[in-house]
Amino acid sequence: MPNILKEWYEDEARSNYGAYIPFVGTVRSEDGIEGLSFDIYEPILESWFKAWQQKAKEKGAVIKMAHSRGDVMLHESSYIAAVFSPKRRVALEFIDEFVEDFKASAPIWKYDLKNGQRIYAKDRSTAIKGSGILA
């Protein structure tokens, strides 16, 4: 289990949350890839995440997240998120919404590592809402 999940658990152990729901994304073996690689644009990722932290706060919950940059090899985790909340229902719904929006909006770019090359995962990528204004 990734250490960060234990750290988060310990950080909130006395915060009186009834539910802790982690999400761990790992790199699967498919299409002959050796791993994945990621670019991150931090300034916008941070403001995006802050908005979600605020949303969590309004529900009495806490959201945490960690993402790798650079190369992540097969069966390693690239992305970990977790929600703490007083009751389970809020946390279950929140982690679902959060991970979906993360996929669609967080400024992170994924590449397949294959035959020594780093290939942009164009077909699995989603245009950010509002894209195309310059076209």
Add this chain to the structure above:
Amino acid sequence: MVKVEFLGPIQKDALELEIANLNELAAILQKDEAMKEWLENCAVAVNDTLVTSLECPLKDGDKISLLPPVCGG
């Protein structure tokens, strides 16, 4: 002068341009053959805030970022 940076997989060096709004940027990039495939799917941020309209005045020192389709996780 504003700076334009191309994020993630777009293989293009940053530009420094004398432009007053995003309409002018659109006109410049539309002439760039290598950029055509990206413009349809790129989001635009001015000073790290996403914008949804070209009617965005620019001032000296602004930073514009082009964000192609994303896939975290």
